[in-house]
Amino acid sequence: MKAATRFSDSIHILAFINIYQGKLPLTSNNIASSIETSPVVVRRLMSQLRKAGLLNTVHGAAEPTLTKDPVEISLYDIYLAVEDDAHLFTIDRKTNPQCIVGGNIQEALSEVYHQAEVAAEAKLARTSLQDIIDNIQVKQAQKAARQRKE
Numbered sequence: 001m002k003a004a005t006r007f008s009d010s011i012h013i014l015a016f017i018n019i020y021q022g023k024l025p026l027t028s029n030n031i032a033s034s035i036e037t038s039p040v041v042v043r044r045l046m047s048q049l050r051k052a053g054l055l056n057t058v059h060g061a062a063e064p065t066l067t068k069d070p071v072e073i074s075l076y077d078i079y080l081a082v083e084d085d086a087h088l089f090t091i092d093r094k095t096n097p098q099c100i101v102g103g104n105i106q107e108a109l110s111e112v113y114h115q116a117e118v119a120a121e122a123k124l125a126r127t128s129l130q131d132i133i134d135n136i137q138v139k140q141a142q143k144a145a146r147q148r149k150e
Helices: 006-020 028-035 039-051 075-083 105-126 129-149
Strands: none
Touching (some): 006 039, 006 129, 075 129
16 A cells, blocks of 8 residues: 655645755756656646645746745645645545444544544644745755765
8 A cells, every 4th residue: 555645745846846946947857856756747746736826837837936935835735735635544444344343443533533633734734835945954954064074
């Protein structure tokens, strides 16, 4: 079972665009090489981000831009753009109702999952794209400092 990465890849795309704006061509190929995915996946996600009002693109031009300052874009905004109404946690509904576990697991997990989703959504709403960009730049500065010491 492969975990979906649309959300993290979308954050990656927006951070990449912000960090590399004016430094290199922001082609789907360049972005895809950073994510290690295909340019088709990048274009599909960029289309969803554009439809959600988070990204401006011009067909045929490698110059996408964020529609807002990164501090004004929450991770929850990005999540909603690419995941729609998908739940963070999914309960398997096809279990054996004759089994003690299979017959009760959905009800046992429902409230726990709901509470966890509410907490996660609140955290995503409080975290901006700028927070992630700042964290990326700090991590890169730390790597560079370690490499200078070696």
